[in-house]
Amino acid sequence: MGKLYDLLLEDVRFEEGLNACMNCGVCTAICPAAEFYIYDPRKIVDDVQTKDDEKITELLKSETIWYCGECMSCKTRCPRGNAPGLIIMALRSLSQDLGFFTESEKGRQQLALKRTVGHWMITYGYCLYLEGVGTSMHPEQGPVWDWIQDNWKEVFKKMGANYQGDGPGILRRIPEEAMDEIREIFKVTGGMRRFENIEEFSKKKAKELNMQLDDGIENEYFQHIYKTNNGSHTR
């Protein structure tokens, strides 16, 4: 008992986020995710502070830790100075380190995030790099986005951008030596290892589910985790 709790304690956010919870439920009352999902941050914090390995294992493999939107509304309100949102972040990190994230539908989505925003970050230096990311993946972007995508370079030129140019400016090309530094930081600090973990455990899961998973996003497993919602998450 307490082994997983000790691992959580290694994450400074966990130490910052959990003092002592008195279970008042104010976090759940203010939480936008608790309005939408079958979700109760109060219960998660209560389970975590039991230090019970079995309960924490169950959380790490659960859907529930993936419902939070990290808006941190809970931090403002907690009368004991806890931040359930930070506890969730520590739980999600540990779930990925231990490979438990592939046990839930919502957890499996980490591969989709890694292959989009994660990929853009270490390739271009931007979390979003949206030329070519059209309304097939983002239908909510509407007809204006089709127009922007069809005229990307001209639109950005008109907006005063320095698209893929040298020097400063909007969506400039970040020099390769700067990107080398970013990738080295990811290596030194465990960011790359997290990425590799996500890939490795996702490949195992895809095999288990008998789904095709190649590089990129045009494959059965990616499309499945990106689009599937089994309908059991909401009230």
Place this chain on the structure above:
Amino acid sequence: MILEGKKAVWNDYQKEIADDKYYYVRSCVRQNFFPGSETAFLKIMREELNKDVYEHPCHTSCTGIVYHSDLVPVETTMTVVARQFALMTEAGYENLMPSCITSFGLYTEILDTWHHFPEVEEKVRLQLKKATGREFKKPKNLAHASDVIFKFRKEIGAKAKYKLINKETGEPLKVVDHIGCHYAKMFPSKGVGGAEYPYVLTGMIEEWGGQIIDYPERRHCCGFGFRQYLVQANRGFSVACSKEKFESMKPFKPDMIITNCPGCPMFLDRWQYVINEMEGKRYGQNGEGIPVFTYEEVAGMVLGYDPWELGLQMHQTDCEPVLNKIGIDYSPEDKYNLDISPSYSKKHNLINV
């Protein structure tokens, strides 16, 4: 009421905002969705207010969206942020001015963590040195770009060509403000007005002639939620949050929404389109949507900048109702004209000054 006591309470909600020599770091979301806003912001700072704003070509994303998608350990994000600080230090600046609320929240959180856990800061310094050879000083002042516009709202108001007033009725436009969760919910003392009574956008609107309206879900999240939007299967959460806000604000008949965070205006803009497609429902007056603006766009509008140079044609919910109410002189037929006028490139200075 004891005035001294009230002043003492409000002192907790004032923040120090540097008055010149800013080191500007851009926003991933704003660059992709509202590029005209960053262009207008730099024009206002450099040409209207004569401020020194520096941008380093080698700065990158702070990793904010990747971090809040839980794709990297906290040390990775801290070290990328430490690199931003190093570039600022090397350039001889100490007033950090991010264009993004997620970044602003992250910088605030990291500086707070380092304050409480100096050994974490020490570790990050070593990791940065190992990975890049760089060293850094922490920023002396951290202010979001909107804090700076708030600071100079009177100067902008004095130069304004238009006021946020309905030219037909003479009444102030009714404006909803949305400050974005990570501006003050995590560290209320770091935002103008705190988490309960944030004043950063309200101050601008009041100064420029509009009237802020209060409504029950004013502080509710727009619904970004990082993974809750980025993954298609989760987007129901995102649209539900925005819908809750629209339903709550509708009875107050807002003319427009002003936003602080780069992501919120995109969601509040696009989800109106989606709700109309799904349910045939619109939340503005006369069967229209409620136009959604960034604070830079609002500043640019009152200063008389051309709406299509500000990028208002990149919104899905039409902005024309507000332009017409104010009586802004603009050319409707040029909305999707991508020709650049000869004066345009001169007006937008891409080179650091």
